[in-house]
Amino acid sequence: MTQYETPPGAVRTEALRASDSDRQRAARLLQDALGQGMIDLDEFTERSAAAANARTRGDLAPLLDDLPAAHEGPGAAVETPALVLKAGMGDVARTGVWDVPSRIDAQCSSGDVKIDFTEAVCPHREVTLNLECGWGTILVIVPRGWTLVFEAMATGAGDITDKITAPPEPGRPVLRAHCKVSAGNIRFRHPR
Known part of the structure; x- marks a missing residue:
């Protein structure tokens, strides 16, 4: 097994079901990207609809991969102060x-x-x-x-x-x- 293969019995992260929190986080990241001019309104509308209908985390990944904020943390929301x-x-x-x-x-x-x-x-x-x-x-x-x-x-x-x-x-x-x-x-x- 190479270092890039999934170990036997392990679940690939992208295969896990997306939660409401995952979809809400994606919507916030897309809204921020629109506000910063990273994506236009048409792209925002298209990606937001796809995020709302995402079934797995793998469905969400391509919608966020090119956004810098999506990579600020280990797949979770950016930590906020108490x-x-x-x-x-x-x-x-x-x-x-x-x-x-x-x-x-x-x-x-x-x-x-x-x-x-x-x-x-x-x-x-x-x-x-x-x-x-x-x-x-x-x-x-x-x-x-x-x-x-x-x-x-x-x-x-x-x-x-x-x-x-x-x-x-x-x-x-x-x-x-x-x-x-x-x-x-x-x-x-x-x-x-």
């Missing part, structure tokens, strides 16, 4: 359409923090949530199909409530939660 949310006596929220980083640090003293993943674009397979709550409330809204895993939990007089009931779906993001509560509440639920 999102830091701090609420003293007021409220802080991250809702609507937004790009999810691989780590979110949220703290509240007596205010509230809301993290709503319902419309968020998550290019990462796993996202770490570091949640620390004093007297307030941290509410995390988790789409159905996403997985919630508690890595660490500590409470004083407060509560950590998990109302995530939908089964996990393959290829959807995994939230790894580290929770610490003094007298407030950290709640996880699905969108209503």
Whole structure:
């Protein structure tokens, strides 16, 4: 076997099924390329349609191969800094359409923090949530199909409530939660 052959029993990366995150990442890269003048509107339209219909990662590769940003990382989204949310006596929220980083640090003293993943674009397979709550409330809204895993939990007089009931779906993001509560509440639920 040469160094370029696939070992017996190994799955070629291009043969793997494309996830929604893979297709969304491709759409973002194509949008950026259009904005920078690397591709024209007709090419953007054609490539975007093909990306939306891609079944495998191999289907996406030729659509992105000539774009420099597609090669900035090991086939995953470009790493972004952690999102830091701090609420003293007021409220802080991250809702609507937004790009999810691989780590979110949220703290509240007596205010509230809301993290709503319902419309968020998550290019990462796993996202770490570091949640620390004093007297307030941290509410995390988790789409159905996403997985919630508690890595660490500590409470004083407060509560950590998990109302995530939908089964996990393959290829959807995994939230790894580290929770610490003094007298407030950290709640996880699905969108209503």
